[in-house]
Amino acid sequence: MKPTNSLERVLAVLEVFSEERLEWTPEDLMRELGYSRPTLYRYLKILKDAGFLMSTRYSGVTLGPKVVEMDYLTRRSDPLVLHGVPYLKELTAAYSCTAMVLRWYGNKILCVASESSTKNPISSYPRGRPMPLGRGAIARSIMALLPRPRLVPLIERNLADLRSVGLGDTAADVLKSLKKVRKAGFAVAYGEVTPGAVGIAAPVFDDRHYPNASVCVTIAGTLVTGAQIDEIGAEVRRVALQISANQATVRQKSDA
Amino acid sequence: MKPTNSLERVLAVLEVFSEERLEWTPEDLMRELGYSRPTLYRYLKILKDAGFLMSTRYSGVTLGPKVVEMDYLTRRSDPLVLHGVPYLKELTAAYSCTAMVLRWYGNKILCVASESSTKNPISSYPRGRPMPLGRGAIARSIMALLPRPRLVPLIERNLADLRSVGLGDTAADVLKSLKKVRKAGFAVAYGEVTPGAVGIAAPVFDDRHYPNASVCVTIAGTLVTGAQIDEIGAEVRRVALQISANQATVRQKSDA
DNA sequence: TCAAAAATCTCATAATGAGAGATTTTGTTG
DNA sequence: CAACAAAATCTCTCATTATGAGATTTTTGA
Numbered sequence: 001m002k003p004t005n006s007l008e009r010v011l012a013v014l015e016v017f018s019e020e021r022l023e024w025t026p027e028d029l030m031r032e033l034g035y036s037r038p039t040l041y042r043y044l045k046i047l048k049d050a051g052f053l054m055s056t057r058y059s060g061v062t063l064g065p066k067v068v069e070m071d072y073l074t075r076r077s078d079p080l081v082l083h084g085v086p087y088l089k090e091l092t093a094a095y096s097c098t099a100m101v102l103r104w105y106g107n108k109i110l111c112v113a114s115e116s117s118t119k120n121p122i123s124s125y126p127r128g129r130p131m132p133l134g135r136g137a138i139a140r141s142i143m144a145l146l147p148r149p150r151l152v153p154l155i156e157r158n159l160a161d162l163r164s165v166g167l168g169d170t171a172a173d174v175l176k177s178l179k180k181v182r183k184a185g186f187a188v189a190y191g192e193v194t195p196g197a198v199g200i201a202a203p204v205f206d207d208r209h210y211p212n213a214s215v216c217v218t219i220a221g222t223l224v225t226g227a228q229i230d231e232i233g234a235e236v237r238r239v240a241l242q243i244s245a246n247q248a249t250v251r252q253k254s255d256a
Numbered sequence: 257m258k259p260t261n262s263l264e265r266v267l268a269v270l271e272v273f274s275e276e277r278l279e280w281t282p283e284d285l286m287r288e289l290g291y292s293r294p295t296l297y298r299y300l301k302i303l304k305d306a307g308f309l310m311s312t313r314y315s316g317v318t319l320g321p322k323v324v325e326m327d328y329l330t331r332r333s334d335p336l337v338l339h340g341v342p343y344l345k346e347l348t349a350a351y352s353c354t355a356m357v358l359r360w361y362g363n364k365i366l367c368v369a370s371e372s373s374t375k376n377p378i379s380s381y382p383r384g385r386p387m388p389l390g391r392g393a394i395a396r397s398i399m400a401l402l403p404r405p406r407l408v409p410l411i412e413r414n415l416a417d418l419r420s421v422g423l424g425d426t427a428a429d430v431l432k433s434l435k436k437v438r439k440a441g442f443a444v445a446y447g448e449v450t451p452g453a454v455g456i457a458a459p460v461f462d463d464r465h466y467p468n469a470s471v472c473v474t475i476a477g478t479l480v481t482g483a484q485i486d487e488i489g490a491e492v493r494r495v496a497l498q499i500s501a502n503q504a505t506v507r508q509k510s511d512a
Numbered sequence: 513t514c515a516a517a518a519a520t521c522t523c524a525t526a527a528t529g530a531g532a533g534a535t536t537t538t539g540t541t542g
Numbered sequence: 543c544a545a546c547a548a549a550a551t552c553t554c555t556c557a558t559t560a561t562g563a564g565a566t567t568t569t570t571g572a
Contacts, residue, residue: 005559005560006262006263006528006529006530006559006560007262007263007266007298007299007302007560008302008306010263010266010267011266011302011303011306011308014306014326015306017326017329017333018329019329019332022329022332022333023333026549026550027549035530036530036531036532037531037532037549037550037551038530038531038532038550038551038552039529039530039531041549041550041551042263042529042530042551043263044550045550045551046263046264046267047267050264050267050270050271051361051362052267054361056335056462056503057462057463057539058463059333059335062330062333062334063326063329063330063333064330064361065359065361065362065364065366065368067323067326067327067330068327068330068359068366068368068383068384069364069366069384069385069386070270070273070319070323070327070384071323071324071326071327071330071383071384072382072383072384072385073273073274073275073278073319073384074318074319074320074323074324074327075384076275076278077273077278077279077315077318077319078318079312079315103321103324105307105310105320105321106307106321108321108325110321110324110325112321112324126328127324127327127328128324128325128326128327128328128329128331129325129328130325206312206313207313207314247312261528261529262528262529262559262560262561263529282518282519283518291562292561292562292563293518293519293520293562293563294519294520294521294561294562294563295560295561295562297518297519297520298520298560298561300519301519301520313570
């Protein structure tokens with residue numbers, strides 16, 4: 001994980017920005033990354049010139065406008081967004097809810113698209129904000145499909161959370177619970193992420209039948225009965241499988 | 257502009273992605289960038305591991321999820337977004353319009369925040385999509401405040417566009433028109449970017465009184481009279497100056 | 513199962529990043 | 543406005559390390 005060459009070291013500068021620390025002074029960056037002064041400034045210059053960073057007088061260094069530009073491009077190229085949004089609209093048309101597609105990458109869950117048909121959508125996880133792994137239907141819908149060797153360490157690392165939402169006391173118990181989720185084809189969570197909200201999620205697969213995303217509907221708990229949840233679950237599952245199928249389709253190459 | 261060292265060469269890989277070309281094959285990247293095969297694959301590995309790129313089976317290489325994550329952070333750290341959005345809400349509450357804040361960087365204009373109070377907002381320039389320089393109130397509101405040496409080459413490069421919207425036939429004429437904009441404090445454009453839409457924009461300044469952004473209200477041409485446009489212009493100008501002032505404020509450092 | 517394409521590895525060589533310390537630039541104070 | 547302090551850049555040598563031709567391995571598609 002530690003940068004071994006100068007190319008990774010430049011990129012490592014971008015890695016230190018987080019929700020907890022959005023702004024850095026050069027001095028702090030030197031300390032954090034262990035780079036010498038000239039080296040750090042060299043890196044900063046390159047990253048600023050490319051627009052990845054910008055520095056304001058009073059707040060040190062922050063992420064820059066190139067990031068914004070690239071995110072726009074991502075929205076136009078990400079197959080999950082392109083194929084997902086139409087289905088999300090279907091779901092929000094059918095139910096008064098928030099519907100999202102979330103990508104699973106590097107042990108993180110990241111919302112990439114969301115639609116809403118409620119007045120005040122209760123989305124504390126908008127596009128780009130990583131979600132917790134131990135709680136919520138989304139995480140579970142994906143974990144249930146991961147191969148064992150990948151799954152077990154994940155469970156162990158999040159056992160406290162998993163236990164607190166009632167998935168089981170030991171790793172073995174959790175595995176059993178996840179097996180049920182796998183069988184059902186979708187996961188349900190009652191107020192695990194947002195109090196009062198029910199989450200219903202189903203996994204999306206890549207062309208190797210490996211889960212790489214999840215479709216989730218979040219709906220106010222007061223609006224649904226158990227039977228309706230099953231109905232929505234089936235719908236969410238259908239949508240997730242549709243998106244999976246579209247993803248695996250060979251698409252037209254852009255004009256040569 | 258051409259990469260001179262390996263650090264810039266890695267980043268140059270990210271630069272080739274554009275709205276016209278969202279996906280690249282390694283083969284094409286080699287050709288485009290002139291890198292040898294092992295070198296390119298080395299770069300790709302690093303960029304993929306960091307999440308800046310991802311490769312899908314059928315579409316070659318595209319921008320990756322780390323970009324999405326960083327854009328989220330940008331939305332939470334960009335002073336223009338943080339200070340701008342409340343004012344945009346003011347504007348959209350007062351008029352049935354779309355209100356935006358756009359950053360000026362590297363000869364580009366980039367929307368960073370937008371709010372809308374119309375049914376079907378006509379925004380062909382959402383967050384992250386660079387706008388044309390030669391047309392529209394936004395570009396003009398900023399250009400009018402640029403120092404001459406910076407401005408003149410810009411005008412020359414976009415003279416065709418500038419002429420077509422009636423700013424003047426020669427560079428000197430355009431300069432004269434811009435001087436008027438500068439005096440007025442805001443720029444107005446009738447259907448230059450979107451047919452039927454009036455754009456009203458005023459510049460935002462950094463702490464050096466250099467324009468670094470613009471506030472723009474877009475409103476249906478049928479909804480406003482000349483007098484109202486002046487009124488809105490004054491409001492937009494006020495908001496732009498407010499944002500300028502907030503930007504220049506020393507902010508609390510995040511807890512040490 | 514096998515052939516073609518894609519990606520990775522090996523290794524000698526030259527290129528080029530690293531960093532200590534000096535220097536310049538920028539911002540802030542009386 | 544001057545003089546100081548802090549921030550950023552420059553210089554230059556040295557050793558590290560990125561490079562690419564070609565071979566090799568892995569993956570993909572038939």
